[in-house]
Amino acid sequence: MDRVLITGASRGIGRELVEQFAALGWEVYAALRTPMGTPFPPGVVPLELDLKDPASPARMSKALKGKPLDLLWNNAGLYGLGASRIGEIDPQEWQEVLTVNSLGPLLVTQALLPNLKLGQKKWVVATSSTMGSIGENTSGGSYAYRASKAALNSTVKSLAQDLGPSGFTCVAFCPGWVKTDMGGTSAPLEAKTSVAGLIQQCLSLTRRDNGRFLNWQGREIPW
Known part of the structure; x- marks a missing residue:
């Protein structure tokens, strides 16, 4: 049986990833801040x-x-509303967003590297965003979130270089603008639709995809 660990599993995209992987028969580890009392599939x-x-x-x-x-x-991430507009940047919130969105995934990958080396697929995936793409930044703002996702993208690229020779495939995925607590009710995508696309792209990964940045439909996104 294939095994996956998903961070930020309590709600939104993370919760949907848990449910859809479980429905596919994967053994799922759901990582979240408060695991007690959170209902999950059997x-x-x-x-x-x-x-x-x-x-x-x-x-x-x-x-x-x-x-x-x-x-x-x-998958875990923060937006950082208090560090999103020029003239209103809260340094503490900025640091918090960078810690969760950028440093966190690296530390989780580092901690679980022995487990991933034992696995067959050796896939390391990060939920990123086009807002972390420097090439596609045409609207500005969202300073902490953009910076943290750009840093995450750089981390994924470095992991791809460092771990690729050992058989790993490291990829950044953008789920699109999704109706979640972070995305809001105006978002055009339902979480079920986005996550179904993300999982489809993930399950079709090959070694040639190592170091790529893709959206939920498989489109290449510029770094």
């Missing part, structure tokens, strides 16, 4: 992970010692 294993705490990924990894992982999906 067989899903909740794990505590708080990316605001840099020590949390290493603590979480102890529960998975010796267990193979085929796929790590770094």
Whole structure:
């Protein structure tokens, strides 16, 4: 049975990833800040992970010692409304967004590297955004979120270079503008539709995709 660990699993895209992978028969580990009391499909294993705490990924990894992982999906993220407009930047909120969105995925990947090396697929995926694309920034604003996703993209690219020779495939995916707590009610995409597309793209990954930045339909996005 294939195994996946998904961060930010309590709601939105993360929750939908958990449900759809579970429906496909995967063994799913759902990482979230408060696992107690969060209902999941049968067989899903909740794990505590708080990316605001840099020590949390290493603590979480102890529960998975010796267990193979085929796929790590770094999905947890913050928008940072208080660090989105010039003239109104809250430095503390900026740091928090960078910690969760950029440093967090790297620390989770680092902590779970032994598990991923034991897995067959060796896929490391990150939920990024076109807002992290420097080439597609035509509207400005969203300073902390854009910067954090650009940093995440750079991290994915470096992981692809460092881990690729060992058989890993590291990819950044943009889910599109999705109706979630972060995306809001005006977003054109339902989470089910976006995630179904993301999973379809993920399951079709080959070694040639290592280091790519794609949207939920497989379109290449400029870095």
